[in-house]
Amino acid sequence: MVPRAALLAVVLVITLFAGCATDDAPDVDVPADKTEDQRPDPGLIVGKRDLRFDLEATDSLPAPVWQVGDHFGLHVFFGSGDTEGNHFETIVIESGPDGYTLATDSRQVAKEHAVVDLPILGSVGTDLALTGLGGAWDLYEFPLTDGKVWQGEIPNIAFDVIDSDTVPLTLTATYTADIETRDGKLPGFHVVGTTADGTKIVEYDYAPAIGWFASLVVYDIDPEQDPIEFTAVSMGHGAGWTGTVYVDEATVVLQNRDGSGLDDPPPQGKPFVAVSPYTTFTVPDAADYLFGLRFDAAVFGARATFLVTPSGEVRETSAVGAPERFGTIMVDEVAEPGEWRLLTTGAGGMSMSLVLLYAVTETAIEL
Numbered sequence: 001m002v003p004r005a006a007l008l009a010v011v012l013v014i015t016l017f018a019g020c021a022t023d024d025a026p027d028v029d030v031p032a033d034k035t036e037d038q039r040p041d042p043g044l045i046v047g048k049r050d051l052r053f054d055l056e057a058t059d060s061l062p063a064p065v066w067q068v069g070d071h072f073g074l075h076v077f078f079g080s081g082d083t084e085g086n087h088f089e090t091i092v093i094e095s096g097p098d099g100y101t102l103a104t105d106s107r108q109v110a111k112e113h114a115v116v117d118l119p120i121l122g123s124v125g126t127d128l129a130l131t132g133l134g135g136a137w138d139l140y141e142f143p144l145t146d147g148k149v150w151q152g153e154i155p156n157i158a159f160d161v162i163d164s165d166t167v168p169l170t171l172t173a174t175y176t177a178d179i180e181t182r183d184g185k186l187p188g189f190h191v192v193g194t195t196a197d198g199t200k201i202v203e204y205d206y207a208p209a210i211g212w213f214a215s216l217v218v219y220d221i222d223p224e225q226d227p228i229e230f231t232a233v234s235m236g237h238g239a240g241w242t243g244t245v246y247v248d249e250a251t252v253v254l255q256n257r258d259g260s261g262l263d264d265p266p267p268q269g270k271p272f273v274a275v276s277p278y279t280t281f282t283v284p285d286a287a288d289y290l291f292g293l294r295f296d297a298a299v300f301g302a303r304a305t306f307l308v309t310p311s312g313e314v315r316e317t318s319a320v321g322a323p324e325r326f327g328t329i330m331v332d333e334v335a336e337p338g339e340w341r342l343l344t345t346g347a348g349g350m351s352m353s354l355v356l357l358y359a360v361t362e363t364a365i366e367l
Helices: 004-018 107-116
Strands: 071-078 086-096 099-104 122-124 130-132 135-137 149-155 166-181 184-194 200-207 212-219 228-238 244-262 271-274 278-283 289-308 314-334 338-366
Touching (some): 086 244, 099 107, 099 244, 107 289, 122 130, 166 200, 166 212
Antiparallel strands (some): 086 099, 099 122, 135 149, 166 184, 184 200, 289 314, 289 338
16 A cells, blocks of 8 residues: 555645635536536436425435446535636446445546545445545435434545544534535535534535535645645536446556755754665556656755656656755656666755656446
């Protein structure tokens, strides 16, 4: 398993790709390049009970039942300043008594999911329990009732603040008749998850007419950071989806760190040397993509990193700090199989290189 720090470094890459989330669910149009048969169906999923008008505050709401071909259009935003985000479909490709599997129609998102295990793709329990970013996303407890309180958890994605792999949550459901959705205002439950000290970490609206969340917001537990980690907004749903979905698998082929200098400014700084200036790695023949990041940092110094392909092409990244410079380059390309080489060198006050690369294999499935 990839160490959590490395995992979060790749999340940073995905943040750069996807953009950054607004406090309010924005009015985002479905991308124009979607074909008509792939546009989210604004109607209700076939076979589900229509709870648009008859859900009352006194009702006890069971878990939804998903079928193969049910699909949920999502628009995902990262941070608190993004107004563009990233749209994709999540499609049920497996349904059974033990749960479901969600895949996507987006090649890009499938690659990212293979590397970091996005919580809104992959395995989903019959109780809508999710996994992702290194742990369980236990956010639901059915049946839902007005005022219900239960215990759940999410992975600790702010490990610099809490020294724990998980963040325990107390979740509270409140009935509401007017959840804002693409289909208008629908009845359902507004759920808030808080830590032991009352800090709000998760907030979502569950609309039974959709069969999943209408919106989901995950907040940063660190008050010094951007207040929002990400927001996911429902952009439509339907049944009987047809087309191509992608399921990818990723394997770490390189995780390399090299650097030198002082770990803190003088006079308290202590010298360090992370000796890994040269290495080789192999991209297998079966790989479709090479995916990951290259990160260079320098403070009153310089760092250069050279990546050499099997065919001899040299790719250089560098950072020259005066006083400081940090640079991240996303690696996302068709895989060239064979032996690759990495060389990193630096000088000055402090400089560091981090390279984290995955070989990704893609499988296309027709529904």
